[in-house]
Amino acid sequence: MLKAIIVGASGYAGAKLAYYLHKHPHIQLIALTVSENSQDGGKLISDYDLHSQLKGVVDLPLIATADYSTYINDLDIVFLATEHAVSHNIAPYFLEHGCTVFDLSGAFRVNSASFYTDYYGFTHQHQKWLDKAVYGLAEWNSEQIKQAQLIAVPGCYPTASQLPLKPLIEEGLLDNSQWPVINAVSGVSGAGRKPSHNNIFCEVSLHAYGLFTHRHQPEIATHLGQEVIFTPHLGSFKQGIHVTITCRVKEGVTSQDILKALNKYYQNKPLIRVYQKDWPGLKSVIGLPYCDIGFVLKNRHLILISVEDNLLKGAAAQAVQCMNIRYNFDETTSLL
Numbered sequence: 249m250l251k252a253i254i255v256g257a258s259g260y261a262g263a264k265l266a267y268y269l270h271k272h273p274h275i276q277l278i279a280l281t282v283s284e285n286s287q288d289g290g291k292l293i294s295d296y297d298l299h300s301q302l303k304g305v306v307d308l309p310l311i312a313t314a315d316y317s318t319y320i321n322d323l324d325i326v327f328l329a330t331e332h333a334v335s336h337n338i339a340p341y342f343l344e345h346g347c348t349v350f351d352l353s354g355a356f357r358v359n360s361a362s363f364y365t366d367y368y369g370f371t372h373q374h375q376k377w378l379d380k381a382v383y384g385l386a387e388w389n390s391e392q393i394k395q396a397q398l399i400a401v402p403g404c405y406p407t408a409s410q411l412p413l414k415p416l417i418e419e420g421l422l423d424n425s426q427w428p429v430i431n432a433v434s435g436v437s438g439a440g441r442k443p444s445h446n447n448i449f450c451e452v453s454l455h456a457y458g459l460f461t462h463r464h465q466p467e468i469a470t471h472l473g474q475e476v477i478f479t480p481h482l483g484s485f486k487q488g489i490h491v492t493i494t495c496r497v498k499e500g501v502t503s504q505d506i507l508k509a510l511n512k513y514y515q516n517k518p519l520i521r522v523y524q525k526d527w528p529g530l531k532s533v534i535g536l537p538y539c540d541i542g543f544v545l546k547n548r549h550l551i552l553i554s555v556e557d558n559l560l561k562g563a564a565a566q567a568v569q570c571m572n573i574r575y576n577f578d579e580t581t582s583l584l
């Protein structure tokens with residue numbers, strides 16, 4: 249059994265991790281932690297005001313601490329379900345002690361120090377680990393993930409945005425003179441569990457935000473190797489991301505070519521479902537670890553639709569998928 253902890257376990261992503269890891273046959277979950285001054289320290293993760301769907305399933309206590317020395321010598325794996333700056337600060341401690349770290353935040357996703365000053369508001373201090381980090385887009389980077397000590401699990405929008413586009417770029421089907429236009433709608437859980445004016449029930453509306461400035465644009469463009477226009481929207485629903493991508497294909501490209509490209513990369517990938525006709529909606533994936541992809545081509549205009557649960561394929565499920573790949577377990581262990 250490998251010993252693991254989840255830091256930030258009371259959050260939306262952390263609680264999903266707790267569910268998957270607790271039932272994972274090769275993982276012993278030795279601690280669920282929250283910040284040192286957390287109001288939730290000492291509570292069970294399954295308490296009613298936390299994640300009561302875990303009642304009788306994961307009834308473990310949340311430990312409020314910033315001192316991980318009690319666990320460090322007995323630890324194989326750390327999941328950081330913490331905000332970007334927190335992951336940035338604490339990941340090196342675990343890494344220097346030989347743990348494998350799966351970071352769900354953006355702290356190690358793009359190997360460019362200026363990216364962090366421009367988009368995250370802090371100066372990155374750990375270039376050494378940025379150089380070593382592997383981007384955990386699981387279907388595409390499995391060989392690198394197998395060797396990695398630090399896996400930067402992709403953002404929720406970047407996962408659903410890149411998965412439909414990558415096969416088409418790889419096969420040279422897109423007309424690059426037109427940047428793909430990505431319009432994405434996220435449920436409110438994408439903003440995390442901490443209350444703020446923007447995520448309270450009466451204030452949430454369908455609203456675009458981060459126009460030309462959202463940090464996921466450079467994350468997507470960097471890992472696609474293709475510029476994109478990315479516009480996120482907040483929707484008044486709890487969970488899920490719906491992505492609509494409009495792009496232009498090269499002269500002569502047919503629907504069969506698009507389907508063939510998607511199947512070439514995904515037919516043996518258990519967490520991606522490609523639709524041969526019609527296209528998915530959020531109900532296809534909520535509560536499930538899949539990313540579903542559909543498309544329609546008219547003349548040279550292609551519309552791709554992709555959907556995922558932001559907390560699952562967009563966060564916790566992809567992190568566990570990466571761990572399964574890293575340790576040579578079946579890729580879907582504990583997920584399906």
Ligand SMILES: NC(=O)C1=CN([C@@H]2O[C@H](COP(=O)(O)OP(=O)(O)OC[C@H]3O[C@@H](n4cnc5c(N)ncnc54)[C@H](OP(=O)(O)O)[C@@H]3O)[C@@H](O)[C@H]2O)C=CC1
Pocket residue numbers: 255256257258259260261262281282283284285286287288328329330331332334352353354402403404437438439440441442558559562563
């Ligand atoms: N929500 C989503 O859809 C997605 C989230 N992510 C990323 O995953 C990470 C977690 O997101 P999410 O679950 O939504 O966030 P939440 O705000 O819901 O949870 C954050 C967790 O971190 C804990 N925490 C805060 N400060 C510290 C600290 N200094 N040390 C240890 N724990 C701390 C919080 O508990 P407390 O404050 O009580 O200590 C809480 O358990 C973020 O980096 C986010 O960007 C990635 C993809 C999708």
Ligand SMILES: CC(=O)N[C@@H](CCC(=O)OP(=O)(O)O)C(=O)O
Pocket residue numbers: 352353354402403404405434435436437438439440480482
């Ligand atoms: C709805 C909402 O607010 N979503 C968040 C993105 C989700 C997230 O947690 O960001 P990472 O994927 O980079 O970790 C946002 O736009 O900032």
